[in-house]
Amino acid sequence: MTIEAHLATLEKKHFALEAELHAAMNQPSSEDQTIADIKRRKLRIKDEIERLRGSSH
Structure with a gap:
């Protein structure tokens, strides 16, 4: 897996956790x-x- 692909995967997980956090807080x-x-x-x-x-970089 390239660094860019790994970054994209991590960013998707981060976004999903953000949504999960908002749902839990509400x-x-x-x-x-x-x-x-x-x-x-x-x-x-x-x-x-x-x-x-x-x-x-």
Whole structure:
């Protein structure tokens, strides 16, 4: 897999987690731990995206 393809995949996952986070935050039944987990996964993906972008320059 090329770096560009990997970046595209990570960006899609990041976007999906963003949507999942908004849905969880809008549901009163969502637990804080669930929201924190989504944020943590989103941050890991963002860090990986930034690392890959930095290595491709």
